[in-house]
Amino acid sequence: MRQAVLAMLEALPDGIHEREQQGFKLLLLKAAWGELVVAEQGAQVLHFRPAGQCPLLWLSDNLKPAPAAIRGGIPLCWPWFGDAPSGPAHGVARTGRWQLTVTGERADGCSLRAVPAVDLWPGLDPVVWITADRGALEISLETRNSGGESLEISQALHTYLVVSDVNLVRVQGLEGCEYLDKLRAGARASQAGELRLSGALDRIYDHNTAVEAIDPDWGRRLQIGKAGSGSTVVWNPGAGAADLVDVGMEQQKDFLCIEAANTVLDPVRLAPGECHRLATRISLEEGA
């Protein structure tokens, strides 16, 4: 899919375009500020490239056919993060159909709004706001409790960052934070120094500020800022990629997930009428 999306963009003139690829309906925006591709399924950003830069997000080249979850970009995990008895892993938003509306198209950027095409979950109304410009991509997921009872949610903006080699990347900003290690039955530990990966990693950090992923091989630093989030999830499947048909060992080292989230560490309780906003901001700096 990644190669196909890049080829599609290459051939298109500046403007807003609709295309279908492997059964997924896509909205493609191309302009002087850069490129953005959003899938109707899941209101999922699949591609973001600020002008003059390389893409910031990873997207699988071996997707499962629609309506399977799309591996890459920024899936919305909602209204729960991870496994739950009430439905599929990471909730129902990423496989649902959404209505995408371009709400602003300017020389220096664009903005979009997305709402579910059909109700996704009783009593919960989500709205997604996406803005992209030369400097950053921002996604905001607002959830309103439109029912009569108090409800609890967990969620994540499951960002797949494209990197030169996940084992070379250094993640800064988590130093000293406590985390739950999902690969050790949720054992608690504390992050000593910057984070480096060597094999599979699946952790939920008790952390509510920004992190930076330094990619020396590509000479760049990716900043992942956030709001409304007390959990930062960091994931790469390592050798487990061999069991994921849409990753495989040939793509395993190409990405690192850093997710702004509300998890078991900081679930969000919404009283009737209450609203919560979870947001993330992805930007890039040259030099590492």
Ligand SMILES: O=P(O)(O)OC[C@H]1O[C@@H](O)[C@H](O)[C@@H](O)[C@@H]1O
């Ligand atoms: O394969 P999925 O459902 O997209 O999930 C991918 C990963 O997503 C991460 O957020 C979780 O912490 C991992 O445990 C999980 O494996």
